Amino acid sequence: MQTKKRIAQLAVLSLIGTMSLAACGSNNNEGASSSPASSGSAGASASASAPASGSASAPASAADISGKVTYAQWGTNVETEQTKELLKGFSEKYPNVEVEVVSKDWGTYWTALTAQAAAKDLPDVYKISYAYVDKYAKIGAMKDLTDLIASTGFDTSNFEPGVLAAHQVDGKQVSLPRDANTIVLYYNKGLFDDPKTNPAGAAYPAGELTWDQALDIAKKMTLDRKGKTAADADFDAKNIVQWGLTVDAAGSADSVLEPQIESNGGKLVNDDKSLGLESPEAKQVLEFYRDLITKHHVTPTFSQSQSLAKEPFLTMTTGKVAMSFAGSWSASEFIKANIKFDTVLPPKFKETKTVVQVAGNAMSPYSKNEQAAWALLSWLGGPDGQIALAQQGQSIPANKAAAETYLAKDEGYNKQTFIDAQKYAISAPFFDGKEKLLWEIIPQKLAPALSGKGELDGVVKEIGSLYGK
Structure with missing residues (x-):
């Protein structure tokens, strides 16, 4: 949204x-x-x-x-x-x-x-x-x-x-x-098709991707200014000119983070309305998304993403991003930007999940x-x-x-x-207080932690305190 x-x-x-x-x-x-x-x-x-x-x-x-x-x-x-x-x-x-x-x-x-x-x-x-x-x-x-x-x-x-x-x-x-x-994974076919922007010859993402497969593709499609990929030993993470993947999990808590936690068998919010972020399944997802930024260097930090596009789903319009989560409505923006693109279902941890x-x-x-x-x-x-x-x-x-x-x-x-994505929609109804959690508390508190600033456990506890359920 x-x-x-x-x-x-x-x-x-x-x-x-x-x-x-x-x-x-x-x-x-x-x-x-x-x-x-x-x-x-x-x-x-x-x-x-x-x-x-x-x-x-x-x-x-x-x-x-x-x-x-x-x-x-x-x-x-x-x-x-x-x-x-x-x-x-x-x-x-x-x-x-x-x-x-x-x-x-x-x-x-x-x-x-x-x-x-x-x-x-x-x-x-x-x-x-x-x-x-x-x-x-x-x-x-x-x-x-x-x-x-x-x-x-x-x-x-x-x-x-x-x-x-x-x-x-x-x-x-x-x-x-x-x-x-629906929320799906888009990819820039132009970047994949050009040997200069795809020197490792990464294949298009296809089928029901696992996150391991998506990460492998993202590494090959992330380039530094010398043309080295994030999969190369001498990759320069301080001078990235092309990103393999953008995932703003904190800023898109309702459309990305929640279904992805359910993909791993957890809940962002439990059935009794209590916060589910402290579960092992949820923590594993948070740690994985932090690693995409701080360990694998295939995803921009929040500030880097903002420098590409204020709307997280539209970073691919810059021509500097190979894959990105985005909504079905984003297709018109990619067309306007003359991006040659296609779509696949979101990557999965255990099961394919998305939100409608x-x-x-x-x-x-x-x-x-x-x-x-x-x-x-x-x-x-x-x-x-x-x-x-x-x-x-x-x-x-x-x-x-x-x-x-x-x-x-x-x-x-x-x-x-x-x-197809409609078949994998989670059932996560809204209720009083959840909208503040998704659209205010999590974006403000979790974004810095996922970018490598602060400990995740402490941030999760703070989110739970502010949520108050």
Whole structure:
């Protein structure tokens, strides 16, 4: 998750627990960018709403469902227009339902949503980040969809278990996955293909790499100013001009460190919410990542990484990094930088593990037109809506029924890796306090230690003290 969004997330999460909120209804969104996404057939207007508390518990024909519902999301003007275009497909199937799209910027969106939850006047359907599912479920802002799924026969088997679990709280399905951004390993094919930047002839990373294999490749692809590799006895670690690998485990605690600890059989946070960093499995991972920097010299320190790119996932855009962890969304940045690249699954300690950052859609428990709201929500998460999303090419659809459509658009690299990565997603729900641990405490305290400053045991104990669980 990008740095600016992390800052905004922390502010919002604090707001949820501390604000005394005034009412802010879903039909009175001051300052919102809103307009009908579809105007329905003649006679189908807001006044044609289904009865209050209209039941969606039994399947109804599309023609019988009518009325107006509001769909809220965060996003830019471009993303808003994309959503309106997407919903044209919904309008074709449900011609008597009008959808009003309400869009706000990231920070404003969560402030408004929290106020609307307090007023029990939420948008009928709204976009939700995987990081906030637990928060908003606990304040009663999300309808339990379990019965609706069962009674209407909505097929959840097309979602990978880890993807679906990201939108569950206490065993209840409170939202449906929309898109599934994954974290994988990218590599710069241009550097591998050129004998000058690959004098040792290292092969592309391939298959389900072990960390021993990844380290071997990284050593061969790390060069000093004289062209010696990190595998050479006379390698000059003080004058590195090309890095074999970037891994910002501390700064990417949610997307790299947590799944990698689980890859080794441990937990960053235990099931009882206590810190798991003191386990032998977690310590082994921390020591390995420190060795990548201080012993093997194949990975830059935190400050060196920052000099390459402020965003840790984008160091490969400099043309000075052979391999890097990055998100599926990073591909567009590498394309802009004219980097010839490809992707593989993240290296593993014992088992391949990654994380899927799953945005989803939730439904208001206070909707006055539940039938139309469920029609919209289930369409967005079902094959029709997901295929339409895939055709737009902006997101990786969470529903596997749309994978073929997504993959059909050839962009010159192996997009299948993003789909495959969903199979290896860990189930690591967010809860109050975890976001501060991942986005504030660990980045601040662990980064220096992984770069060789300070003892890991002492830093881990300090992290545990600050975490306080």
